[in-house]
Amino acid sequence: xxxxxxxxxxxxxxxxxxxxxxxxxxxxxxxxxxxxxxxxxxxxxxxxxxxxxxxxxxxxxxxxxxxxxxxxxxxxxxxxxxxxxxxxxxxxxxxxxxxxxxxxxxxxxxxxxxxxxxxxxxxxxxxxxxxxxxxxxxxxxxxxxxxxxxxxxxxxxxxxxxxxxxxxxxxxxxxxxxxxxxxxxxxxxxxxxxxxxxxxxxxxxxxxxxxxxxxxxxxxxxxxxxxxxxxxxxxxxxxxxxxxxxxxxxxxxxxxxxxxxxxxxxxxxxxxxxxxxxxxxxxxxxxxxxxxxxxxxxxxxxxxxxxxxxxxxxxxxxxxxxxxxxxxxxxxxxxxxxxxxxxxxxxxxxxxxx
Ligand SMILES: [Zn+2]
Numbered sequence: 591x592x593x594x595x596x597x598x599x600x601x602x603x604x605x606x607x608x609x610x611x612x613x614x615x616x617x618x619x620x621x622x623x624x625x626x627x628x629x630x631x632x633x634x635x636x637x638x639x640x641x642x643x644x645x646x647x648x649x650x651x652x653x654x655x656x657x658x659x660x661x662x663x664x665x666x667x668x669x670x671x672x673x674x675x676x677x678x679x680x681x682x683x684x685x686x687x688x689x690x691x692x693x694x695x696x697x698x699x700x701x702x703x704x705x706x707x708x709x710x711x712x713x714x715x716x717x718x719x720x721x722x723x724x725x726x727x728x729x730x731x732x733x734x735x736x737x738x739x740x741x742x743x744x745x746x747x748x749x750x751x752x753x754x755x756x757x758x759x760x761x762x763x764x765x766x767x768x769x770x771x772x773x774x775x776x777x778x779x780x781x782x783x784x785x786x787x788x789x790x791x792x793x794x795x796x797x798x799x800x801x802x803x804x805x806x807x808x809x810x811x812x813x814x815x816x817x818x819x820x821x822x823x824x825x826x827x828x829x830x831x832x833x834x835x836x837x838x839x840x841x842x843x844x845x846x847x848x849x850x851x852x853x854x855x856x857x858x859x860x861x862x863x864x865x866x867x868x869x870x871x872x873x874x875x876x877x878x879x880x881x882x883x884x885x886x887x888x889x890x891x892x893x894x895x896x897x898x899x900x901x902x903x904x905x906x907x908x909x910x911x912x913x914x915x916x917x918x919x920x921x922x923x924x925x926x927x928x929x930x931x932x933x934x935x936x937x938x939x940x941x942x943x944x
Contacts, residue, residue, distance in 0.1 A: 632831035635890045635938045642930035642938065643881070643919065645689035646822060646851050646894035648789060649735060650675070651697035652718035653710030657861060657898040659698040659740055664861070669709065670901050675718050677909060678900060679725035685916040688929035689892070690822060690849075691730040692789045693722065695777035698740040699750050704780035719781050731933045732783045733822070734774035739791040745769055756794035759802065767798075767805035768812070775813040786816060786933045787849075790823040799823070803837040807846040820847040820936035822894075827853025827880065831889035834939045842944075847936035852880050852892045856915065857899035857908030866911025868918070876922025881915075885923060890935060 635642055649656045652675075658668040681687075693703070701707040703715055722732065737743050741750040742758035745766070751758060759767060771788060778785045788806045795802035803821065810816040826832065832850045839845040857866045871893055872879040884891045900908040919927065 632829070632833040632889070633835075633939060633942050634831060634888045635834075635935070635942060637928050637930055637934070637938060640926060640928040641885060641888065641891060642935055643891040643923070643927040644849075644930050644932050644935055645687050645730075646789075646892060646932065647678075647689070647691045647730070647897065647900075648894055649694065649739065649791075649897040650692050651694035651739070651897070652703060652715040653707060654694075654697045654700065655898055655901065656694075656698065656739065656896070657903075666861070666898075666903055670897070672714055672717050672721075674897075674901050674906070674909075675721045677906070679721050681909065681913060681916070682729050683725055685920065686729070686929055687916060688729045688931050689731070690733055690787070690789065690932040691722065691726050692733055692735040692897075693719075693778060693783065693785075694735050694737075694739045694791075695774045696738045696743065699738050699743070702777050704777050723782060727783075729929075729931070731787055731931050732778065732785050733787045733789045734771075734778055734785055735789040735791045736794060737770060737774040737777075743770070743773075745773065754792070756790075756792040759794045760797040764801040764805050764808075767802060768808040771805055771809035772812050775809055779813060784814065786810070786814070787820040787822070787936070790821065793823065795821075795823050799837075803846050803848065807838060807844070817844040818846075818937070818940065820849050820933060822849050822851065822932065824848060825851040825853045825894065829889075830883070830887040832884065832892060834890065834935065836940055836943045839940070839943075845940045847939045849932050849936055849939075850892065851894040852884055852889075854880055854893060855895045855899055856893070857895050857902070857911045860899060860902035860905065860907040860911065863903070863905075866908055866914075868911045868914045871915050872918040872922065874918065876918060881919065881923070885927065890930075890938075891927060892932075892935075 655670045657666040696702050742755045775785050806821050810819040834849050837846050837848050856868045856871045860866050872881045881891050902908045
């Protein structure tokens with residue numbers, strides 16, 4: 591076994607491109623399998639003696655329904671009325687829920703939220719942004735979900751490539767990634783958001799995660815002069831303890847942290863007219879579900895759902911499901927958990943990893 595300090599040192603070296611086993615011939619007799627296990631050693635985190643819990647909301651884009659673009663065969667309306675943002679913000683405030691809320695800067699290639707989105711009135715965009723600022727920002731971190739959450743944007747000429755952003759990021763350089771992420775941050779900055787982290791659309795970045803995570807830190811430095819940042823790319827619905835981790839720490843006060851979701855969008859299927867599966871998150875009696883499993887293993891608790899899952903093709907069944915999750919967390923986990931922004935969770939990861 592290696593101690594925590596050695597584990598961190600190795601993590602940093604691995605982040606810097608140094609591998610053990612092969613390169614150093616198995617340090618101190620540790621097998622490659624053991625090293626891999628140690629490098630993935632998850633952290634048990636607490637905040638004020640309680641277990642942090644965070645909700646991740648992916649895909650919000652003023653007035654637009656991502657399902658219409660991503661699954662045209664689903665026959666969904668391309669637009670989502672602002673009733674959803676108002677109702678959702680009220681629900682967050684009622685329960686004091688915290689986490690991360692995406693705002694897509696150039697939703698599906700329909701324009702920029704700091705200029706104009708095709709098909710959405712400027713008044714609706716302004717109203718959406720105001721609700722997010724007034725009610726959601728105090729509780730949730732705002733991140734871009736990179737730029738379009740659709741086809742990749744050509745920074746050179748303003749056209750769109752014929753491939754999705756996730757495919758594009760599998761073959762571009764760290765420098766182009768940085769410019770691309772920086773544009774997404776600049777657009778959010780232009781409308782008054784302090785985006786302290788980044789969300790990956792789909793699994794964008796996973797093929798070149800080392801470059802990608804560096805690019806996020808570089809872009810945050812450039813746009814916001816921020817030296818500590820985080821991102822959401824990975825989801826793990828089975829592990830006992832969520833393996834959030836420091837990806838890079840070039841100097842002690844600079845870092846980029848990868849925050850994991852505990853998985854399961856309990857409301858996704860409400861888009862098909864089915865009820866939400868909030869029992870998979872926390873059952874009515876509070877004894878089963880992903881949240882309960884994570885809690886019982888003293889893991890931090892996260893899950894993610896989607897803007898379109900909460901809209902549920904206009905029935906808002908996903909919102910009902912989310913309310914049940916909040917009620918059950920309050921009733922059964924109560925003061926033993928604490929709603930936490932993802933940026934705060936990232937700080938806890940960085941603090942505990944020293
Ligand atoms: Zn997404």
